[in-house]
Amino acid sequence: MxxxxxxxxxxxxxxxxLLDEVTTEILPYLKWLYGNPSSLHRLGRESFQAVEKARSRVASLIGAKKKEIVFTSGGTEANNLAIKGISSRLKRLDPKRNCVIASSIEHESVLGAVRDLEENGFNVLLVPTTINGRIEPENLKKTIPSDGVALVSIMLSNNEVGTIQPVKELAAITHQYGGLFHTDAVQAIGKIPVDVKLLDVDLLSMSSHKIHGPKGVGALYLKEGLMLDPIVSGGGQESDFRSGTENVHGIIGFAKACEITSSxxxxxxxxxxxxxxxxxxxxxxxxxxxxxxxxxxxxxxxxxxxxxxxxxxxxxxxxxxxxxxxxxxxxxxxxxxxxxxxxxxxxxxxxxxxxxxxxxxxxxxxxxxxxxxxxxxxxxxxxxxxxxxxxxxxx
The missing domain is CATH 3.90.1150.10 (Aspartate Aminotransferase, domain 1)
Incomplete structure (x- = not known):
């Protein structure tokens, strides 16, 4: 043609x-290295080791630690795991911590998750946006109730118009009021520098297929020391945060895409x-x-x-x-x-x-x-x- x-x-x-380098990296795990990472035999151990190496590569892109990365099926699951998993755990430990805040321009996976929480008794509030799609820190302050907030979820960059949000400031305000801060960074990763420590976020969502990696895989950054309730139960993979056999070839491709993006x-x-x-x-x-x-x-x-x-x-x-x-x-x-x-x-x-x-x-x-x-x-x-x-x- x-x-x-x-x-x-x-x-x-x-x-x-997919980038050609990503395809090349994935191929052996589709054809020859097909072991289940939970298996004890050699092929299983090789898959496990490959997943753990990939975890380090993904963590490196955002300045995180290896153990702070939880692999998911994509950005939507990462958002749901972050929002539902953290909120339900906080409320279970302290029933008064039931306020969750998001912006009015979040991706549907975030808005759907907070609507589910609202149906289960949470107080859900939305922060308004400007004509340029920016969430102003002062508007977040005005939205947070006087008795505080459990979780605030505001995307790092908007998926429709591209606005970059002042996440560092928004996270600082959230922490002042005793809340945790989650950001959907699916559109930002690979386009702008992202460092979870500089942003001071507690949770961050990523997706592979937005950065020339394969579909069906993503990750949640979960700050060290935080715990959440899993939304998928079963075999206890991903440190019990996300059960299910790992998408090994997808994870390998995701990690390679992260490595290319970083360099x-x-x-x-x-x-x-x-x-x-x-x-x-x-x-x-x-x-x-x-x-x-x-x-x-x-x-x-x-x-x-x-x-x-x-x-x-x-x-x-x-x-x-x-x-x-x-x-x-x-x-x-x-x-x-x-x-x-x-x-x-x-x-x-x-x-x-x-x-x-x-x-x-x-x-x-x-x-x-x-x-x-x-x-x-x-x-x-x-x-x-x-x-x-x-x-x-x-x-």
Whole structure:
């Protein structure tokens, strides 16, 4: 397939392709080193040792200790384990510790977890956001009740518009009020430096397939000394925090992706910033009545989120797909259900702005040549859609 007909993938915030080095690392554990890490024979011991080595590599990426990493099936399970596991344990030890706080723009896996807690008697509160998707420390202070909080969960960077949150300040405020702090760092890992000690967080969620690793594996950083109630019971793997046979080849691939990310972070970040800014400039230059959302510098380098007046985002995604261009309106978990983004709604977007938005997310594998191919196609599609728009563009 020549480059002009090759599909263009601009949905890397949803998932990323495997790097060749990751595929190479995984292959032996799919074909030959297939032992169960809990088995006592040689193949089992080799798998166990590989998982433990991988644990160290994952920990190294975020400045954690090996024993502070709990492997999960992905970011969603890591978020649920952190929020439900810590909250239920704290309340069991002290029934008065039943307040849990999240932001209004969290990923659905966080919001779903806190809704489950609310149904089980927890006092759940949401911190509002600014128009740029930032959670201000003062707003967190105003949200925390006078008698304190058990857990605060605020993402490190938003998965739709890319805003980086002031997590260090938010964690400090939470600790002042006697609470623990969890951050969903799924979108931030591999895009910006992340150090759990500098951020002073108690729990942090990660996912492999956002950093060119395999799907179906993630991790939870659990600060040394903390305990939580497991949400999956059984064989007692992962120090009794998460039972189930380890996804050995997935964990190996995740660790390799972490190693690559760690060694090339600044190089990759500079490359992503340059390509993202190139994309934004040409979209705004070539397409009238377009706007980039979250224009602050405090955002991750791989996401460009746009609003196009007079356009339905789902129609835009569908027509881009017909031209071999993969994009999205926002979170993959929400887009499939065809409902307006709760993130954009919380940021104060009108209905027309909510439905006329597009997220283009890049990776280190994208090129300027691909962006040059996308811009005229995107411009033509938007011009055509606007001729049939139900919205009054004068408003």
């Amino acid at each position: 020549d480059n002009m007909n090759k599909p263009i993938y601009l949905d890397n915030a949803a998932s990323t392709p 090339r972070l600044e190089e990759h970040r500079a490359s992503l910033v340059a390509l993202r800014d190139y994309l934004i400039f040409h979209v705004l230059d070539k397409i009238p009545d377009s706007r980039v959302n979250c224009s602050t510098e405090e955002r991750i380098p791989n996401i460009a989120h746009f609003t196009f007046t007079g356009v339905q985002g789902e129609d835009l995604v569908t027509q881009l797909d017909e031209h071999g261009i993969a994009a999205s309106t926002g979170s993959a978990c929400s887009s499939k259900h065809q409902k307006p983004s709760h993130v954009l709604k919380a940021m104060g977007f009108s209905y027309a702005e909510l439905t006329g938005s597009l997220r283009l997310s890049i990776s280190i594998l994208n090129t300027k040549g691909e962006i040059d191919r996308v811009i005229p196609i995107l411009a033509d599609i938007i011009a055509e859609l606007r001729t049939h728009s139900p919205f009054d563009k004068s408003k």
